[in-house]
Amino acid sequence: MTPPPTPPAFRPLFAQIKELIVDRIRAGEWQPGEPLPSETEFAEFYQASQGTVRKAITEMADENLVVRFRGKGTFVASHTRERALSHFFKLFRDDGGKDLPSSRPFSCRRQKATRAMEERLGLERGAGVVVIERVRLLDERPLIFEIVVVPEALFPDVCASLQDSLPNEFYPYYETKYGVRVIRAIEQLRSVAADEREAEILEIAVGTPVLEIDRVAVTYDDKPVEWRRSRCNTRDHHYLSVLN
Amino acid sequence: MTPPPTPPAFRPLFAQIKELIVDRIRAGEWQPGEPLPSETEFAEFYQASQGTVRKAITEMADENLVVRFRGKGTFVASHTRERALSHFFKLFRDDGGKDLPSSRPFSCRRQKATRAMEERLGLERGAGVVVIERVRLLDERPLIFEIVVVPEALFPDVCASLQDSLPNEFYPYYETKYGVRVIRAIEQLRSVAADEREAEILEIAVGTPVLEIDRVAVTYDDKPVEWRRSRCNTRDHHYLSVLN
């Protein structure tokens, strides 16, 4: 007759409402950029007070799932170029200057996932993936060499599509063309030596220290949707991280 | 008769109250670890509702300035070893294992600030600084070589004090011994080649790529209190960064 190990698990009403709304966003009830129902509408719908709904939506806004505009409404977050650059691009010039990145595609091919890819992307054995290589330039100089790996199941025919559009930022592209929404990314940083190929591409000497950024991008349920390994020349740039 | 460029600047009541309370914490009215007055006490004091005070304190908690415990009260945040490691130490083992860092002091000396130090620490020309060098070990192996620079004015006789205590984490030490509270740190990461000295200390070959972490730690008014340059061997470790 011992009490249950995990007590009845009281969940605040606002947390439940938040989960319900997030589920509906995930299900695609409102597309990125579209307005959500107003707080009062939600309040009536879920039979709660406006303040409770407000708290639910506030948490969603804190997690960048939605964006609020006073007088206008609340909108499903979208991967604009602005957001991609401010939230998901942490490389800055040492002198504080601002430069716009461009990108040069290298290759795009379909293959079977390696063990490492399966593990990082949470795929089953033998699943297909698409591997994209590209160079990102800042100020017309090659700065980053990237290998991007995505599950083929999520992004069918992405190679063919890339021929047409050649987007600079991938996440807005994933969103509009495939309905895949990246909401968070986990990065592991290391210092490694540039190999021959990277050296040539980045126009540096073989063995030059480069910053490796190993990123897994995930969507709503922390489900991985992209694995990306970047090698960055940090001679005149740095990666910015703020700790609280 | 044009309207003022910056409109009257309406500040919400909760923001004003927050600022007032933060000012009082900064002034030392309550020490780290000590309880603040309750929300209802603050509400009465500032002639506001409990909900408004609550919102002010919630923001302070979000910024890790205070810690709340249900049923107990709200306390000024303190640099426990836990917090130092979880919030200000981002290096982890690749295999996910956990290892406790220890540290070996190297040198501690007083000198005049270089131009770089003046700039990073916001010091006047010719100000005195204390430069501390140390090695941090994980699993008994040297992993990080650090140069720590602090203004002498803030930390008088720190070299002598360090002889006695030799703390592993500096921020709790700054807090208890000097009343200096680090609340945020800004880090710039680069990949560089280990020089002779670093190579010897870290037991690696000269020229091995190491991760440079260039950190400025600040206190309440974003005032710099420490500049730290770490060189990390990332052969079996990585720096973790989460993007939203």
Added chain:
DNA sequence: GAGTGGTCTAGACCACTGT
């Protein structure tokens, strides 16, 4: 002017901590 999010209030009840 109607509708949106943002602030503020006053009061209620709950969960938890101390005594």
Added chain:
DNA sequence: CAGTGGTCTAGACCACTCT
């Protein structure tokens, strides 16, 4: 038990946007 923070409500007013 009283006191704390945590949740929830109902209602008011403000700042802003759009029509």
